[in-house]
Amino acid sequence: MVTIYDIAKEANVSPATVSRVLNRQGNVRDETAQKVLKVAKKRNYSPNTMARSLRTKKTNLIGLIIPDIENPIYPAPVRGIQDVANRKDYSVIIHSTDGDERKEIDTIRRLTAVGVDGLIINISEACTLLVEEIRRLRRISLPVVALGPWHPDLEIDCVSVNNEKGAYMATEHLLKLGYHKVAIIKGPEGNISSRERFLGYKKAMEDYCEPISEGMISEGNFKLGSGYKAAKRLIEKNKLDAIFCVNDVMALGAMAAIREEGLRIPDDIALIGFDDIELANLSRPSLSTVAQPKYETGKIAAELLFKQIEGKLSSGKYYSIEPNLVIRETTLKVKEMTTT
Amino acid sequence: MVTIYDIAKEANVSPATVSRVLNRQGNVRDETAQKVLKVAKKRNYSPNTMARSLRTKKTNLIGLIIPDIENPIYPAPVRGIQDVANRKDYSVIIHSTDGDERKEIDTIRRLTAVGVDGLIINISEACTLLVEEIRRLRRISLPVVALGPWHPDLEIDCVSVNNEKGAYMATEHLLKLGYHKVAIIKGPEGNISSRERFLGYKKAMEDYCEPISEGMISEGNFKLGSGYKAAKRLIEKNKLDAIFCVNDVMALGAMAAIREEGLRIPDDIALIGFDDIELANLSRPSLSTVAQPKYETGKIAAELLFKQIEGKLSSGKYYSIEPNLVIRETTLKVKEMTTT
DNA sequence: ACTTTTTATGAAATAGATTTCATGAAATAG
DNA sequence: CTATTTCATGAAATCTATTTCATAAAAAGT
Numbered sequence: 001m002v003t004i005y006d007i008a009k010e011a012n013v014s015p016a017t018v019s020r021v022l023n024r025q026g027n028v029r030d031e032t033a034q035k036v037l038k039v040a041k042k043r044n045y046s047p048n049t050m051a052r053s054l055r056t057k058k059t060n061l062i063g064l065i066i067p068d069i070e071n072p073i074y075p076a077p078v079r080g081i082q083d084v085a086n087r088k089d090y091s092v093i094i095h096s097t098d099g100d101e102r103k104e105i106d107t108i109r110r111l112t113a114v115g116v117d118g119l120i121i122n123i124s125e126a127c128t129l130l131v132e133e134i135r136r137l138r139r140i141s142l143p144v145v146a147l148g149p150w151h152p153d154l155e156i157d158c159v160s161v162n163n164e165k166g167a168y169m170a171t172e173h174l175l176k177l178g179y180h181k182v183a184i185i186k187g188p189e190g191n192i193s194s195r196e197r198f199l200g201y202k203k204a205m206e207d208y209c210e211p212i213s214e215g216m217i218s219e220g221n222f223k224l225g226s227g228y229k230a231a232k233r234l235i236e237k238n239k240l241d242a243i244f245c246v247n248d249v250m251a252l253g254a255m256a257a258i259r260e261e262g263l264r265i266p267d268d269i270a271l272i273g274f275d276d277i278e279l280a281n282l283s284r285p286s287l288s289t290v291a292q293p294k295y296e297t298g299k300i301a302a303e304l305l306f307k308q309i310e311g312k313l314s315s316g317k318y319y320s321i322e323p324n325l326v327i328r329e330t331t332l333k334v335k336e337m338t339t340t
Numbered sequence: 341m342v343t344i345y346d347i348a349k350e351a352n353v354s355p356a357t358v359s360r361v362l363n364r365q366g367n368v369r370d371e372t373a374q375k376v377l378k379v380a381k382k383r384n385y386s387p388n389t390m391a392r393s394l395r396t397k398k399t400n401l402i403g404l405i406i407p408d409i410e411n412p413i414y415p416a417p418v419r420g421i422q423d424v425a426n427r428k429d430y431s432v433i434i435h436s437t438d439g440d441e442r443k444e445i446d447t448i449r450r451l452t453a454v455g456v457d458g459l460i461i462n463i464s465e466a467c468t469l470l471v472e473e474i475r476r477l478r479r480i481s482l483p484v485v486a487l488g489p490w491h492p493d494l495e496i497d498c499v500s501v502n503n504e505k506g507a508y509m510a511t512e513h514l515l516k517l518g519y520h521k522v523a524i525i526k527g528p529e530g531n532i533s534s535r536e537r538f539l540g541y542k543k544a545m546e547d548y549c550e551p552i553s554e555g556m557i558s559e560g561n562f563k564l565g566s567g568y569k570a571a572k573r574l575i576e577k578n579k580l581d582a583i584f585c586v587n588d589v590m591a592l593g594a595m596a597a598i599r600e601e602g603l604r605i606p607d608d609i610a611l612i613g614f615d616d617i618e619l620a621n622l623s624r625p626s627l628s629t630v631a632q633p634k635y636e637t638g639k640i641a642a643e644l645l646f647k648q649i650e651g652k653l654s655s656g657k658y659y660s661i662e663p664n665l666v667i668r669e670t671t672l673k674v675k676e677m678t679t680t
Numbered sequence: 681a682c683t684t685t686t687t688a689t690g691a692a693a694t695a696g697a698t699t700t701c702a703t704g705a706a707a708t709a710g
Numbered sequence: 711c712t713a714t715t716t717c718a719t720g721a722a723a724t725c726t727a728t729t730t731c732a733t734a735a736a737a738a739g740t
Contacts, residue, residue: 001480002724014690019728029688049454050399052724054390054695061433061454072618075410082409082436093401093431096422110431114389114401140341162566226559252622278412282592284624343696359698369718394725584732643702686737693730700723707716 002043011039022047036339044327053115060090062305063111065121066147066337071222071279073250073294074122077147080298081120090117101127110132118143122271125190126151143308147301149192151229155316159301161292166278166323167200167318169270170244170290175208179242180269183216185254188340191222197274215239220250227253235261240267248273248280248289255283255330271330285329297321300315311312342383349380362387377390393455400503402645405461406487407439409526412589412617413634414462417487420638421460428646430457441467448473458483460647465530483648487641489532495656497511497648499641501532501632506663507540510584510612510630513665515548519582519610523556525570526586531562537586537625553580558589567593575601579608582671586630588613588620595623595670611670613639625669653655 004022008015013032020028021036028230039045053059057100062085066074078094085092093111093157093207098101102122117150119142123130131154136146138156145156163272174182205212216235220226234240245251257271265271265285273280276291294333300319344362348355353372356587360368361376379385393399399530402425404439404509406414413676418434425432433451437443444463451459467540471494477484478496478552486498514522524541540613547554555577558564574580591613605611613620616631640659648654 001726004728005726009592015727016690016692016729017688020689023676023728027686027688032688046449046453048394048726050390050394051695054388054394054697054726057695059390063431068419069409070415071411072415072719074414075412078434079408079410079436082434086435089450091435091454093433094418094422095426095431096419109386110429114431148593151348168731279622282619283622342698344698345696354700356720356722357699360719363698367716367718373716391725392698392725394696395698397725399715449701681712682740684737684739686735688735689733691732692731694728697725702721702723703719705716705718706713709714710714 001048002045003048004045007039007045008038009317010043010056011059011199013308018023027044031165037136057115059115060116061114061116062090062092062120062138062302063107063114063116064092064094064095065107065111065119065123067124069094070096072279073247073275076294077298077301080295080300082197083169084299084306093100095265099124099128099219101125104130105133106136106330112137112140114144116142117265118145120145120301120305122145122147123150124148124192126154126192133291143303143305143314145305145308146270147297149196150318157304157314157317157319159297159304159319159321160298161321161323163196163309164200164203166274166292167197167244167246168204168229168273168288169200169323169325170288171201173288173327173331174242174270175204175242175243177331178268180210181216182210182242182244183218183240184244184246185218185220185234185250187222188221189219194222196244199229200242209258213239215321220245220253222247222249224249224253225252228257228310230254231257232261237264242266243271245271245273248275248277248287251287252279252283252338253286253329255285265330266332276326281328285332288328288331292328293324293326341388342385343388344385347376347383349385351376351385351619363622370459374546375465381638385471389520397455398406399455399457400640401456402430402432402460402649403454403456403459404432404434404481405437405444405447405451405463406434406461407462407510408436409434410436412619413587416634417638418643420635420640420673421642424642424646432593441465441470444470445473445517447655448477451478452480452482456482458485458649460485460487460641462487464488464532466494466532469554483645483654485641485645485648486540487637489536497644497654497657498661499637499644499657501637501663502660503663504540505541505631506614506630507537507584507586508544509665510614510628510665511541511544512548513628513667514554514582514584514610514612515544515583517610520550521580522550522582523558523580523582524576524584524586525558525560525567525574525590527560527580529559529564541584553594560585560593562587562589564593566590568597570594571597572601575603575609582606583609583611585611585613588615588617588627588641591627591629591670592619594622595627605670606672616664616666620666621668625672628671629666629670630663631666632661637661 004015021109023035089206097109218228218230233255272294273289276289348358355645437446445569490498497570558570560570571594613629616629
């Protein structure tokens, strides 16, 4: 590999001058600069990033920690992040940690050791060790932004859909359509998004004076199979005419279960999800859902991160993204015949 | 940040000894080692990766270049790569380049400057500049493996589904079912995967003595809308009773087009795709397709890369992954009534 | 014409590890 | 009991770029 010294020797100048030319720091005679540039180009010189980073404490790398790139809600925000990073000549290191606290902490350690200039994290459960680790990042003043819901007392920038509002919209939509016994399939207890969405659901039901009985609440783990099973459990208890699922993937599982029970969608049971994954529009019947501008969310998170990287003024703000109700076939038909 | 010198001073040894202890290189008295370890732990020492990399020429980073993480065929292999990399204490830098040659070359440059220990690339068209760039990588003996089809004269390891065989299987499946006029929706001309799949299709048609007329070949760009339009063009020419699409996404587009034309699947037109994306199983009717073990493909590519990183013996082998025929509803019903 | 400022440059220090080489001590061999 | 090998350790070199400091030359000011 050709170094700055090789260039210096060949151009009959000192390494310092070469460095100055290559970083266009001025204070170099134009003639000298041209000479250096010519040699550098000729020898196809490319600076050694490690050496540079060692000196400047900048790596032009950012880290991204998500539970699982295979989960269809992540590719879009990831792409948003990549696009803004790449435009700024940054690369992004991505880790999938399966929401496993141990892995998350290890990854944060690893990335700080690598010397990333900033970190975007999507963490579903705020366990104590993890919170402590993130506090440490604040102390060494490493720019961090949270993608998705986050602890209110942890003062970091955060960008997330308004989960509660989205869930409220979905539930209200069903209620307005004339459904009364709206069941919910939620996520694991510790999951923050699921908790927020559950809150929105509860609020809507209360506002419309619909009671929520025990048999109307079921729990899954965000995966297809769990949605299927949760729906079966709900149908068995027979106390519902609509289901709100806290994510689309489980909704699709529920759809299979409902179909298997010989019930029609939306005539017997209406169904609505959350996320608006690509699949939602392509399933039959197509799935009504709450959309979040996923690419945008990633983009905003990255922009926030770079604002910190460039200016160091992290505000600990919460950027709430407005959800969007997408009405498709699973909630299409109005059910007024039963109420009239 | 605490350095090796701080540890050395506090433990009353030289930095050299600290380094030896921390890298468990032996030749250190046990007592000394314990002392160093204790101080290191107490001061929460973590080595500066840039400094280390500068000396050792190893970054524990690998690069991954794909067209677009949002394309549903990529998340699974990406996860496969992440998993084997992370297990070896490596991180992976991912770039989406949209198959744009300029971006691909720039990214390769950028990643080599960062000093990645290896590179996995998925490049759909083998343009000359790009090929030249990859030759350069070989010259500086940077481990590289291609994910997906690749130039035969470029001597790098490559792991890919057997595209031709998969396409043959799909086409043969339709032909055996009694369909005769099997049309194809292929990808852009330069795309290697598409070309290979087209070859398999052609071979099957020839083997079964079915002529391929002009009106039976249509072209898309792998995206949903292009599949829709291509199918419309085919139906207009009215010379088909089945369609093989070189990817599932276009097949789903075609499905929408066929439905819109008032035709039934598979009764009027049978349909088969390629890739087996998650959507394929969830669409109605569910889509028959050719599956490739996507996670596995990524995993194998990464393992190959690490074999090179560790041993430096790159073989330029072609690892062919066996495709799998997945029969679902779009090719379910046998069409023998028309032939008998 | 002489001092002061500005400009262009190089030598050397620096970043934080790893590694080579040298050395004294301890262990083993003859 | 010497001679040789092995072991444990530290000093210094190294990796490659950036940056500070010093200096000489040129330009500007009085």
